[in-house]
Amino acid sequence: MSKQNLPVVDLNAAACCPPLAVRPMDAEQAVAVAPMFKALGDPVRLRLMSMIASAPEVCVCDLTDAxxxxxxxxxxxxxxxxxxxxxxxxxxxxxxxxxxxxxxxxQLSALLETAAAA
Amino acid sequence: MSKQNLPVVDLNAAACCPPLAVRPMDAEQAVAVAPMFKALGDPVRLRLMSMIASAPEVCVCDLTDAxxxxxxxxxxxxxxxxxxxxxxxxxxxxxxxxxxxxxxxxQLSALLETAAAA
DNA sequence: ACTCTGATTCGAAATCTGTCTAGACAATAG
DNA sequence: CTATTGTCTAGACAGATTTCGAATCAGAGT
Structure with a gap:
């Protein structure tokens, strides 16, 4: 199962760059980063992500049951x-x-950082 | 233009809650938060968001031109x-x-926070 | 070798999205 | 009042997404 581990999104290309609110993001970076936000833009995937991130690792069988x-x-x-x-x-x-x-x-968290607390 | 200013997403319902990686997000919160990530999941919207967030305010005419x-x-x-x-x-x-x-x-930035730097 | 279980891929249906053109609405200027 | 300019709404359409059942693949164990 080697192919499964290769993310399509290139983190090196996307990882970098100042927060969204610092200066307008260029088109290239937007294309690189948007798929990550898009992946989190579904309630099922958001819960899956949270379940996986909340534990060191999770078996698919447990995810399916939930x-x-x-x-x-x-x-x-x-x-x-x-x-x-x-x-x-x-x-x-x-x-x-x-x-x-x-x-x-x-990386995503950093992109969304804003100046200071309101 | 009053209707235009009312966000459909209830920030109070969504604002709260520990980061994704702390404990599995419940279904209700996932449904509340996912639309925000989804909105950022398109390259055009990501750039629009960044342009808007990078300035105190922006005229639609400038956005359209870009x-x-x-x-x-x-x-x-x-x-x-x-x-x-x-x-x-x-x-x-x-x-x-x-x-x-x-x-x-x-709020979104906080949700994505992780334990510590790698 | 055969089979059982866990997970993925395939193919198809219903729905949703991104984009356009055409038209409507809002505010200013003649 | 009408014309002009800026923005939004409506309707349409190609392409993407979500979901499923059926088939397939990967290992473990008889």
Whole structure:
């Protein structure tokens, strides 16, 4: 399961850059970063992301049980998160385990930082 | 232009809550927050958001000029950002001016915070 | 080798999105 | 009052997304 671990989003291209509020983001970076936000823009994926990020790693079987959705649907959402570079997963024996990629989360968090508290 | 200023997303319902990585987000909060991430999940909207957030306020005319898109398309994207609660706009004389809502940005930033630097 | 379980991929249906053109609305200037 | 300019709404359409069931793949164990 090597292909599964390669995020489609290039974190190096996207990781950098000042917060959104510092100066207008250029088109190239926007294209690089938008898929990450898009991946989090679905309630199911947001919960999946949170479940995965809240533990060192999580088995797909546990994720599937937590939703009233078919296995293939969960698998699809995990793929979106994976291709956005937000999580990674690997098979160990019978099960596939997913982990969050904290660098990606930190990057998005930094992008949204604002001047100071209101 | 009163209706235009009411975000559809209830920031009070969404604002709260520990970071994604602290504990699994419940379904209700996920439904409340996902539209904000979704709104940022398009390259055009991400750039619009950044342009708006980088200045105290911005005229729609300047935003339209910065893209190779029709006026109505920009207007559509601004509406999505507005309904997500990320920006607000009001008409003054001939022009409509938009401002970022820093509380919303701060909320999303906080949700994505992780334990510590890698 | 066969089978069982866990997970992904495939193919299809219903719905949603991004974009456009055309038209409506708002405010200013003749 | 009408014309002009800036912005939004309405309607349309191609393409993407979400979801499913069926088929397939990967290992473990008989």
């Amino acid at each position: 939703f009233d959705l078919s296995g293939p649907t969960i698998s699809h959402h995990l793929r979106v998160l994976r291709e956005a570079g937000l999580v990674e997963g690997d098979r160990r024996a019978t099960w596939v385990w997913y982990r969050a990629r904290p660098e990606a989360m930190r | 893209f190779d898109l029709s006026g109505p398309t920009i207007s559509h994207h601004l509406r999505v950002l507005r309904e997500a609660g990320l920006v607000e706009g009001d008409r003054r004389a001939t022009w409509v001016w938009y401002r970022a809502r820093p509380e919303a940005m701060r």
